[in-house]
Amino acid sequence: METNILTEQQxxxxxALHSIRMQLLPHLTxxxxxxxxxxxxxxxxxxxxxxxxxxxxxxxxMCRNLTWEISRLSHQITRMEASGLVNKVDTPDDARxxxxxxxxxxxxxxxxxxxxQHLEIKHCFGDVLTAQQLDSLIEIAEAIRKHIEDEHxxxx
Amino acid sequence: METNILTEQQxxxxxALHSIRMQLLPHLTxxxxxxxxxxxxxxxxxxxxxxxxxxxxxxxxMCRNLTWEISRLSHQITRMEASGLVNKVDTPDDARxxxxxxxxxxxxxxxxxxxxQHLEIKHCFGDVLTAQQLDSLIEIAEAIRKHIEDEHxxxx
DNA sequence: TCATTTTTGTTGACACGTCAAGTAATAATC
DNA sequence: GATTATTACTTGACGTGTCAACAAAAATGA
Numbered sequence: 001m002e003t004n005i006l007t008e009q010q011x012x013x014x015x016a017l018h019s020i021r022m023q024l025l026p027h028l029t030x031x032x033x034x035x036x037x038x039x040x041x042x043x044x045x046x047x048x049x050x051x052x053x054x055x056x057x058x059x060x061x062m063c064r065n066l067t068w069e070i071s072r073l074s075h076q077i078t079r080m081e082a083s084g085l086v087n088k089v090d091t092p093d094d095a096r097x098x099x100x101x102x103x104x105x106x107x108x109x110x111x112x113x114x115x116x117q118h119l120e121i122k123h124c125f126g127d128v129l130t131a132q133q134l135d136s137l138i139e140i141a142e143a144i145r146k147h148i149e150d151e152h153x154x155x156x
Numbered sequence: 157m158e159t160n161i162l163t164e165q166q167x168x169x170x171x172a173l174h175s176i177r178m179q180l181l182p183h184l185t186x187x188x189x190x191x192x193x194x195x196x197x198x199x200x201x202x203x204x205x206x207x208x209x210x211x212x213x214x215x216x217x218m219c220r221n222l223t224w225e226i227s228r229l230s231h232q233i234t235r236m237e238a239s240g241l242v243n244k245v246d247t248p249d250d251a252r253x254x255x256x257x258x259x260x261x262x263x264x265x266x267x268x269x270x271x272x273q274h275l276e277i278k279h280c281f282g283d284v285l286t287a288q289q290l291d292s293l294i295e296i297a298e299a300i301r302k303h304i305e306d307e308h309x310x311x312x
Numbered sequence: 313t314c315a316t317t318t319t320t321g322t323t324g325a326c327a328c329g330t331c332a333a334g335t336a337a338t339a340a341t342c
Numbered sequence: 343g344a345t346t347a348t349t350a351c352t353t354g355a356c357g358t359g360t361c362a363a364c365a366a367a368a369a370t371g372a
């Protein structure tokens with residue numbers, strides 16, 4: 001309770017969120033690097049592609065899916081094309097955009113990494129929490145999403 | 157439910173956590189940049205110093221406080237010293253380490269930023285959630301912390 | 313149809329974070 | 343007290359993420 005703006009409980013919860021972020025996420029990205037030699041950003045792009053069910057995904061759609069901005073994706077795809085995980089393809093209907101597709105290497109990488117990473121998530125997140133706690137998280141995310149959306153829309 | 161490793165609920169909760177991370181945190185760091193011209197890393201260092209109550213904090217202690225590794229702090233302090241927010245001082249008793257102290261600029265910056273940022277946190281986090289949800293977060297963080305600590309200790 | 317606006321993406325600069333390799337001082341051990 | 347191990351930090355390389363400035367295609371609309 002540094003100031004009296006936040007209540008004690010609010011402050012503790014904020015620190016709790018920070019703690020989750022600083023402990024769980026680095027741990028998981030490290031595991032991912034160890035068992036699959038993928039960074040988190042690479043993993044997210046590959047999952048997004050893999051789960052789309054389509055051979056190629058348009059950049060702007062992937063951005064919406066990942067909640068990334070286009071500049072971030074552009075940089076990331078440039079790097080991943082260089083390392084051979086994805087290909088960049090022109091869109092047939094719109095000469096501005098591009099599509100991203102999995103290479104064979106990329107497909108193998110994600111098919112190997114996905115179950116391993118889900119095991120990690122289960123082990124140090126899913127199985128560590130109670131059903132009530134999992135439900136709370138889902139509610140919390142929704143409450144925050146709604147709030148931010150209202151803020152955002154007003155600003156734009 | 158992409159694979160059947162995680163239960164549906166676990167998977168949704170995992171996505172919820174991801175959603176919180178991707179929506180709330182960028183929003184808050186952007187606000188911080190807007191109202192105080194500080195990055196999140198700068199803010200965290202300044203808060204750590206300010207709340208220590210001492211004129212200077214030793215690097216390793218600040219690392220423990222922030223859950224940062226020393227390399228990260230070293231880089232960060234180098235940048236912040238260049239921009240005039242902190243000073244680097246030799247420790248009196250141990251010639252290996254260094255201490256960090258607030259400059260006047262840094263002190264003014266944090267005294268201005270802290271209440272503003274707490275208002276933001278209250279507005280889009282603390283006041284958005286119920287008391288039960290706040291308590292859940294505190295419990296969740298503790299459960300994860302304990303789990304990771306056990307994992308970590310075994311590995312070291 | 314022509315001009316304007318919007319959408320889509322690129323690029324460069326810069327701050328950030330991690331890793332691995334190194335250095336130097338202190339602590340521990342014999 | 344000399345050797346060894348540990349601690350505390352530095353540095354460089356590299357992947358990441360944001361911002362602002364830019365470019366070009368597509369949609370809008372007068």
